[in-house]
Amino acid sequence: MLRSSGQRAVTGGDEDQRVVRLRTAVSRLRRELAAHPADFPDRVIAEDELAALAATATGGVPEVARLRRSLLVIAGAVGSVSALARGLSDVRRAVDLFGEPPRR
Numbered sequence: 001m002l003r004s005s006g007q008r009a010v011t012g013g014d015e016d017q018r019v020v021r022l023r024t025a026v027s028r029l030r031r032e033l034a035a036h037p038a039d040f041p042d043r044v045i046a047e048d049e050l051a052a053l054a055a056t057a058t059g060g061v062p063e064v065a066r067l068r069r070s071l072l073v074i075a076g077a078v079g080s081v082s083a084l085a086r087g088l089s090d091v092r093r094a095v096d097l098f099g100e101p102p103r104r
Helices: 017-035 043-058 064-078 082-096
Strands: none
Touching: 017 043, 017 064, 017 082, 043 064, 064 082
16 A cells, blocks of 8 residues: 555554454464364364454453463463464464553
């Protein structure tokens, strides 16, 4: 896309870019998982948790502890499937943008 001097790209207004990146990463991993031909024991767990994470990301800025829990569940479910490693890494990087959960 070409932009003339003084024009800015439209990015969705005031939407938190961390949330946008999270939604994008989750969506990509969900598509990769759906297209993955092999069945593995925790596939349904990964699909369910990705769906829950996608829903969480549509409601504004999600709770960091919830994001971290979801990431752990997803990593445990698909961690041994090397074809999904890049998508999982993208989700992890998107979750990392939200920082660490508060200490108890």
